[in-house]
Amino acid sequence: MSLNNGPTQNISDSETNSLSDRLRNSGLRPTRQRLSLAHLLFSQGNRHVSAEALHDEAVVAGIPVSLATVYNTLHQFNEAGLLRAVAVESSKTYFDTNTSDHHHFFIENENCIVDVPASHITVTDLPSAPDGMEIARVDVIVRLRQKD
Amino acid sequence: MSLNNGPTQNISDSETNSLSDRLRNSGLRPTRQRLSLAHLLFSQGNRHVSAEALHDEAVVAGIPVSLATVYNTLHQFNEAGLLRAVAVESSKTYFDTNTSDHHHFFIENENCIVDVPASHITVTDLPSAPDGMEIARVDVIVRLRQKD
DNA sequence: ATTTGTGCAAATCGTTTGCATCTGA
DNA sequence: TCAGATGCAAACGATTTGCACAAAT
Numbered sequence: 001m002s003l004n005n006g007p008t009q010n011i012s013d014s015e016t017n018s019l020s021d022r023l024r025n026s027g028l029r030p031t032r033q034r035l036s037l038a039h040l041l042f043s044q045g046n047r048h049v050s051a052e053a054l055h056d057e058a059v060v061a062g063i064p065v066s067l068a069t070v071y072n073t074l075h076q077f078n079e080a081g082l083l084r085a086v087a088v089e090s091s092k093t094y095f096d097t098n099t100s101d102h103h104h105f106f107i108e109n110e111n112c113i114v115d116v117p118a119s120h121i122t123v124t125d126l127p128s129a130p131d132g133m134e135i136a137r138v139d140v141i142v143r144l145r146q147k148d
Numbered sequence: 149m150s151l152n153n154g155p156t157q158n159i160s161d162s163e164t165n166s167l168s169d170r171l172r173n174s175g176l177r178p179t180r181q182r183l184s185l186a187h188l189l190f191s192q193g194n195r196h197v198s199a200e201a202l203h204d205e206a207v208v209a210g211i212p213v214s215l216a217t218v219y220n221t222l223h224q225f226n227e228a229g230l231l232r233a234v235a236v237e238s239s240k241t242y243f244d245t246n247t248s249d250h251h252h253f254f255i256e257n258e259n260c261i262v263d264v265p266a267s268h269i270t271v272t273d274l275p276s277a278p279d280g281m282e283i284a285r286v287d288v289i290v291r292l293r294q295k296d
Numbered sequence: 297a298t299t300t301g302t303g304c305a306a307a308t309c310g311t312t313t314g315c316a317t318c319t320g321a
Numbered sequence: 322t323c324a325g326a327t328g329c330a331a332a333c334g335a336t337t338t339g340c341a342c343a344a345a346t
Contacts, residue, residue, distance in 0.1 A: 029320065031326060051311080066328045071311065087237030087289075091336085092310070105277075108284060120275040127268040129253075129292050136256060136291040141235075143284040144277050177345060179301060199336080214303045219336065239311080240335070 026080035036063040037073050041083070046098040048086065048113040054095075086113060088141060103140040116142065174228035184211040185221050189231070194246040196234065196261040202243075234261060236289060251288040264290065 019038045020030035028034060040057055041047060049057075055070045074095050077083040083095045088106045094113050096104075103121050105114040121140055129135050167186045168178035176182060188205055189195060197205075203218045222243050225231040231243045234252060238259045244252075251269050253262040269288055277283050 029325070031320070033327075064328095068312080068329075069327055072326085085237065087235060089235045090237065090239055090241045093237070107281070117275055120273050122272045123288065124270045124272065125268050126290065127265055129290075132295050133255070133292040134295045136293040139287075139289045139291065140271060141287045141289075142274065142277075143287065144281040145284040147280050147282045177300065179345070181302070200334095212303095216304075216337080217302055220301080 022082070026077075026082060028076055028080065033063070033065045033069050034073055034076075036061075036065065037070065038077075038082075041077070041095075041097050046096070046115055048094045048096050050092050050094055052092075087139070088113060103142070105142050105144050108143055108145045116140075170230070174225075174230060176224055176228065181211070181213045181217050182221055182224075184209075184213065185218065186225075186230075189225070189243075189245050194244070194263055196242045196244050198240050198242055200240075235287070236261065251290070253290050253292050256291055256293045264288075 019035055019042070023030040023034055023038065037054065037058065040054065040061065040063075041049070051067065051071050051074055054074070055065070055067045058065050058070065074083065078085050078095060081099060083097060084099045086094045086096050086104060088094065088104075089111075092111070096113070096115075098115060102118065103116045105116055106112070107114065121142075123138055123140065126135070126138065167183050167190070171178040171182055171186065185202065185206065188202065188209065188211075189197070199215065199219050199222055202222070203213070203215045206213050206218065222231065226233050226243060229247060231245060232247045234242045234244050236242065236252075236254045236259075240259070242261050244261070244263075246263060250266065251264045253264055254260075255262070269290075271286055271288065274283070274286065
């Protein structure tokens with residue numbers, strides 16, 4: 001059993017250690033909250049979460065953390081390259097735990113993001129960036145809707 | 149001179165008539181506000197405006213219109229296909245007067261959207277949509293940042 | 297006359313911030 | 322110890338909504 005007081009989830013000591021290292025390597029102190037959130041984010045394969053959703057999850061898992069801290073943490077993880085913010089519709093921000101080069105489906109009436117299967121989608125004929133600018137990233141969003 | 153009471157802009161009767169028809173064809177009553185906003189939007193080539201910006205423009209042009217009406221109008225135009233909402237990330241929604249199939253540059257520190265020169269960008273290897281779904285649209289956003 | 301649109305101000309939603317308190321190194 | 326993290330509640334900006342009034346057909 002780890003030293004965490006509340007959480008009902010199980011985090012092995014070895015996982016805690018590797019998460020700690022990951023945070024430390026990004027210049028972030030491995031605090032209880034950050035470790036717990038990292039566990040929720042990174043131990044379940046690729047995920048696309050909003051701040052609210054992650055906060056709800058944490059509360060359900062018995063992790064004491066405020067919404068403000070969830071926002072802080074998500075942004076810090078994003079800046080550290082542990083996560084990637086995905087822009088779909090400007091109301092809510094989603095964070096993708098898959099930071100490799102890939103694209104997304106967006107299911108319009110469910111407000112749900114899914115990775116496009118790897119190796120699919122090729123973008124060609126990219127125009128060159130205007131003078132003094134460079135291309136930071138190319139995002140492709142394939143918007144899906146219910147047929148009929 | 150048209151019957152509009154306030155606006156300092158010049159809208160010819162023939163333009164008013166064609167805008168009227170366009171609105172009517174979309175099932176929208178050609179009211180003073182909608183005509184004036186349509187004029188601002190469609191008489192200056194391709195534009196990418198936010199609700200706030202358009203409202204400011206209208207106020208400067210002497211068009212009496214409330215911000216709420218600008219929001220309503222933009223959404224109605226969007227639904228009618230006269231405009232296209234572009235989602236980037238800045239927490240603000242931009243509306244593009246170019247409704248044809250094309251893509252965008254997004255200049256990161258200026259929060260500014262620019263059309264990618266026509267005929268550029270080809271997307272291939274598109275995965276097929278999951279069962280019961282169809283592709284509504286494919287959006288490509290080329291994010292630019294200042295070099296160095 | 298009836299339906300639809302408009303303005304205003306208040307309400308809402310996602311997100312950020314200020315500040316006192318706590319915690320990890 | 323003490324910089325850095327957290328929680329809370331209040332502040333915020335963009336957008337929406339409710340309702341009385343005005344305008345279009």
